[in-house]
Amino acid sequence: TQLLEQSPQFLSIQEGENLTVYCNSSSVFSSLQWYRQEPGEGPVLLVTVVTGGEVKKLKRLTFQFGDARKDSSLHITAAQPGDTGLYLCAGARGRYGGSQGNLIFGKGTKLSVKP
Amino acid sequence: KAGVTQTPRYLIKTRGQQVTLSCSPISGHRSVSWYQQTPGQGLQFLFEYFSETQRNKGNFPGRFSGRQFSNSRSEMNVSTLELGDSALYLCASSFGTYDDNEQFFGPGTRLTVL
Numbered sequence: 506t507q508l509l510e511q512s513p514q515f516l517s518i519q520e521g522e523n524l525t526v527y528c529n530s531s532s533v534f535s536s537l538q539w540y541r542q543e544p545g546e547g548p549v550l551l552v553t554v555v556t557g558g559e560v561k562k563l564k565r566l567t568f569q570f571g572d573a574r575k576d577s578s579l580h581i582t583a584a585q586p587g588d589t590g591l592y593l594c595a596g597a598r599g600r601y602g603g604s605q606g607n608l609i610f611g612k613g614t615k616l617s618v619k620p
Numbered sequence: 621k622a623g624v625t626q627t628p629r630y631l632i633k634t635r636g637q638q639v640t641l642s643c644s645p646i647s648g649h650r651s652v653s654w655y656q657q658t659p660g661q662g663l664q665f666l667f668e669y670f671s672e673t674q675r676n677k678g679n680f681p682g683r684f685s686g687r688q689f690s691n692s693r694s695e696m697n698v699s700t701l702e703l704g705d706s707a708l709y710l711c712a713s714s715f716g717t718y719d720d721n722e723q724f725f726g727p728g729t730r731l732t733v734l
């Protein structure tokens with residue numbers, strides 16, 4: 506059973522377009538993290554959202570945590586080729602997984618931004 | 621400071637063999653978690669070690685085991701390899717406390733089982 510469902514699985518857009526990636530679950534998480542992974546590398550943490558309804562902005566990236574802390578979204582404005590990669594959401598039981606390093610990952614959204 | 625390092629980066633084995641992967645955490649981090657990443661299943665949690673003790677375990681068969689040394693370096697072992705064990709194995713380190721368990725990932729070891 507996949508506890509975190511990400512959509513879409515694949516996204517191919519042109520440079521300058523906007524996009525939104527979704528991460529949904531029937532479970533409540535204490536926090537949710539977004540990672541970006543490039544080929545041949547491990548995931549790199551982009552942001553952690555903790556409070557229901559929280560919105561965080563990182564330059565052209567906007568992250569939102571649902572009020573019920575079951576879902577999250579990542580919105581990218583004016584996408585650039587450098588945004589290309591696999592975007593992963595991960596749910597944690599505690600603030601950052603509590604005292605246990607057990608993150609539950611979605612399968613990811615593979616984003617390709619063409620120049 | 622240096623990031624998480626994993627060795628080797630690439631490995632090719634045949635069915636039935638065993639393999640040991642190594643992970644060196646960021647200096648000061650006491651928690652090391654291991655994940656398996658495949659195209660079909662995504663990233664799945666294997667286990668976590670904290671101060672040389674396994675603190676949490678995912679749903680993988682007993683062929684997958686690990687350990688952690690006093691310097692926090694960790695090894696993961698897979699015995700009697702199967703074709704389905706081909707994957708990218710990632711380790712992540714953190715301070716491992718409730719208030720600060722932000723995980724930093726290594727580049728992974730790409731294991732191919734023939």
